[in-house]
Amino acid sequence: MSEIPRGRSETHDGDTHLLRYVVELPHPQAVVWEKVASPEGLPSWLCAADPLEPRLGGAITLRWLNGETEVSGRVTAWDPDHVAEYTVGAPHGRIRFHLE
DSSP states (O other): EEEETEEEEEEETEEEEEEEEOOOOEEEEEEHHHHHTTTTGGGGGEHHHHHHHHSSEEEEEEEEEEOOOEEEEEEEEEEEETTEEESSTTOOOEEEEEEO
């Protein structure tokens, strides 16, 4: 495992990688939730999400802002205001936001 500022990188089984970041943001949790768990919020900083069905098992397609990558998958964890997790195709895999 190698250390990176505010986070860490782990390699498992030689080809599976986990990047974990802890970031303190000067915004109310409700504002951050909107940015990580809605099709209106995600494009302002990460990627377009259309569709994004905000429920466990819902469909999601992420389109990166550079237009080069589009991946589809499912919402694999959903606890409103706290956890949004999207599992999509390679190269991105599982993307999880845990707010507290």
